[in-house]
Amino acid sequence: MKLLVVGGSGYLGRAVAVAADRAGAQTLSLSRSGYHPAGPGAAGTGLVGDATRPGFGLSGAALEEVREEVTHVVLAFGSVRWDCPPSEALAVHDTGMRTVLASLRQLRVLTRVVHVSSLLVLGRAEGLVGNRELFVGQRFRNWYEYGKYCAERRARDAGDLPVNIVRLGPVLGAPPAGLALDTSHGLLAALPYLLTGGPVHLDRRGHYPCYVSEVGSAAQVIMNALNAPSTGQTWSWYDPDLPTLAQVYTDLCAAWGRIPRLVDVPALRPVLRLASRRVGVIPELLDYSRPWFELAPDILSDLPGDRPVSGGDYVTTTGRHLRDRGRVMAGAMR
């Protein structure tokens, strides 16, 4: 297996490279900034390119190598940014995805592609939703969700390519060596405010699932999807223990010996929305303060290969990792 990870220098991309390395694959990690895997836990070869450009933005020998030799591809490019402007979201996930699919069509020995999608493509979907559903009339909360929906739509419609799709919820866990976790986006963006002890309104005080998973297990699911015999499939992955949002925030804050003040006072929502930037919370985060959607109960049973085991208490580990690097408190103190 010769694997190309598009977005290979990112959080998930690196985890995939490590998993692929363990499985004996040769990995090329492509990103715009380039990536020089070094040190313990690093794997693969770095390539400087751009997914939104034809031929992955590669030229010469690198392009030749990719076109002639790559057998497997993982698409894990673009970051999780809930406040991403629409132009950016669409340039990466819609037009970018279309360009990537066109580039993939030129790989001569391509056997499998896995597109890393997000469970958030389901937006505010109502009723039970599963792997089959993509658009069920849901309203999207932000342009990241809409962008990922477009990307998955494009991937699903590329019937001529051997594509499988893996949907993930928020991924947590200590990142591979050399990478700092991004705390300005996603669920982690609420941490600086939570650590100040300010009250946060969450419907039902956050006792609803937020579909998190551990980064190593997510990488393993992606590897399994790469090796699955069938194509055109969509699978979802999250921690089967289904920790609630309240639990996740409580475990994260535990690293600082704090207990977040989660309250169910809807009147706080507009106040927080107004003051969000000032208290260091992106307004988009507040859109996740209601139960998200309800997934079909047996959705994990469709997964190909062995079901991975999450690495220990990964949520607390994430908190400790952030604490040790002083990443969050620095923000909270500002």
Added chain:
Amino acid sequence: MSGVDTDVHPFFRFYSAGNFGEVAPQRLSPMSWSLVGEPMERATRVFSRRVWGRCAWAEGSCYVFVGYFGCRPYHNLSSYCALADSIPGVEASDVTAAYFEDIEPPPGIAGVTVPWWARARAPGRVLLELAGTGPRLRLLEARVAELERDARRTAGGGADTAGMLALVLERARAVLVDAWSVHILSTAGLVPARVALRRALRRLVRHGDEVELWLSRPRELVWRRLHAAALAGPDGSGDFLASSFYEVADGHAPWASYAVRQQVVTGTAEDRVDVLDPGVAAVEMLGEHNRRIVTALSSTVGETMAAREHSKSLVMRTLHVFRRVLPRWAVVRGVPDHAWPYLTVAEICGTGRLDVLERRWDDRREACEKALATEMPEHLDLRDPASPRPWLGRGVRPAKGVSPGRATGLVIHPDISDISAIPAEPVVLACVSADADVAPLLPFVSAVVTERGSELSHIAILSREYGIPCVVGHQSAAAIPTGTFMTVDGTSGEVRVHER
């Protein structure tokens, strides 16, 4: 007719080819001008009277809203800016951004004022006028279709062909006036409607300025239907698509050399999948209250935009009736075929004596020959009518994104031999303006970049319809070598050339 062949307005002395400059031929025959300029002038006067009541400055024997200098059609930039200034909240720059390549508005004219109460009620009146466009368009559509059918019937010859031709021409003139009037109404009404939408979006929607273009996209444009009709066979409602915008004498020298021919769209790229429209997604992200306001405003803008394109197509279909009928009517009138483009429609349809007409077309031909040899600038400063100067305002404007999104690809130009010659990789179409013949290429390109154009140019509207990024006002777009690898950002207006 002299070198400059209509009178310059005594006060409003700045003119711009504006949208004319993009889609109309660079020069128009006197006949075509009589079918374009005169009804436009009339329609704009009616619009201004209905919105503001009688204003002395918008009346008079001299054209106020259009001009025809050196055989080139112009809009009167000064008077359009004065109209914009007469609506609360709207500025002259909103008009120039929408239709006149964002050029700096010319200096205003002291004394051109509208009473405060007429100003205050103007937005409501514009809205009221716009509300009536739907039924008017439906009626016009039926009248144009009948006209086309009757025009086809006259082609067969027969006993009373002359009578039939006269009847068709008479009805065509009436239809043309009405079609222009809806076109002017929707074109003018679009400006305040967009200003209102933009204000609301800035206030109510995150990234409001970015989503405006999606939100105001019409649900459906008439062009696809007409291109489909054109493919279904000749003589249908799409027949006009194979001829020039606005020039009815496009088979005659010298006018043929200015007339850019359109082309019928013959195919669509297969890989366009229906994703949920980003405009719909944007509205759905809002809360109930804001959603209602934004939906009302954006559908007004979208519908008006659709009405504008629809009325434009009806004008062109009616002009096509003239294109087919006038040569035969000229025979009936005893006017030689080479001569009718130098007459006006009123003259050829009137009862004037042939020897008088003959003197007129001879004089006009001579004047036109002289006029065509004179370079006519895009934007015209006629403060000194004896020496016309280009109006540059503050100078060159930066390129502007008019259809959102970003794409990278290889440059092609409209002269590409045919669709099969388009490379398999994503391509960027680079051209001077909405050259009428780029429409067939749009389904196959990933982005468009043009030298000319404004927010509401034909090319901008078509690009949004096809969902491809478009940048207008890029100074050297047409000179970018074929095969150049570049990125076009239709939101920011940025165009970047890459090494391959």
